[in-house]
Amino acid sequence: MDLRLTEQQEMTRNMARELAAKEIAPIAAEIDETGRFPKEVIQKMADAGLFGILTPPPFGGAGGDRLDYLLTVEEIAVASASVALSFETSVGVAFLVLAFGSDEQKKKYLPALAKGEKLGSLATTEPGGGANWPMTLRTRAVPDGDQYVVNGSKCFVSNTGQADICVVLVSTDISKGPMGISALIIERDTPGFSFGTLEDKFGLRGDPTGELIFEDCRVPKENLLGQEGDATKITGAFGALSCPAHCAIATGIARAALEASIRHTKERVVLAPLPLAN
Structure with missing residues (x-):
């Protein structure tokens, strides 16, 4: 070789x-x-x-x-x-x-x-969970016509405040547990999407790490990445x-x-x- x-x-x-x-x-x-x-x-x-x-x-x-x-x-x-x-x-x-x-x-x-x-960022972790996000994820995306209405928050997200394109994990079917978790592409200027607290970290401080907050954030269904349930x-x-x-x-x-x-x-x-x- x-x-x-x-x-x-x-x-x-x-x-x-x-x-x-x-x-x-x-x-x-x-x-x-x-x-x-x-x-x-x-x-x-x-x-x-x-x-x-x-x-x-x-x-x-x-x-x-x-x-x-x-x-x-x-x-x-x-x-x-x-x-x-x-x-x-x-x-x-x-x-x-x-x-x-x-x-x-x-x-x-x-x-x-x-x-x-x-720039892009990936949002998986939530304040009430951690690495075990498939079992603790609470951010919901409820279908409403040709949109999802997203409510919830994420934490420890790299490129917070700098990323324009965020891939966010959401529950689209809570009855399916981890198999009902999907990924949405949410752009930073979407109404209802805001940035929360930045972490004051011990190291890697040049990479902004913080919270994403979604309050009745309407995301087009065409922004679904893959299929529903594809988060894993x-x-x-x-x-x-x-x-x-x-x-x-x-x-x-x-x-x-x-x-x-x-x-x-x-x-x-x-x-x-x-x-x-x-």
Whole structure:
């Protein structure tokens, strides 16, 4: 088995590495210290085409594969895990639209997501639940003509306040329990949709994490992602992409720590004139 990267993969990694070192690393500490969302960095990444790395060319993307994506996530995480997590979330939402969306949804949402003009977020967790969301989900979507009326709230949502396209898990048939949970695409300017409290986190502070609130929020039925009851499939697909991406972020953090340690041992002088490495 040949484990070497292809020429294209090397190019993708090098491009992401250079961008991260030049544009993200110099402000990474400030991002996490202040909790500021770095819009200027997101724009640089968008200009480089990174948000469309998994999106096919007909929808404005680069048509790369999962390894291209993971290499990019790792390189960004070397500079800032916060930016990497925000990036990962938005690319993941584009992946869900690509995998489960209708032709109309793909045409409507994928180009803007691929170009980084709009960001995405996935809302699963609720204040009364946690990782066991299939058994505790309370957000309801009640059919009313050609719309769903959504009421409920979500918490711990990445890209809160910055995402324009949110994939939200809702119960469309409470009698079916977890099998009655569906996914709706809800745009940020939809009446009845608002943002709540942002978490004051210990780390990853550059990725805004907070609440989404839905109060008689009317969503067109055409915004149903997949079919009713498909939430388990959709979150499974998202997890298949996000779990290795989280590993890539951890690898990026570890690499950054190792590289910082090596620099320190080469520069730190304990017994002059030799540095610690000697």
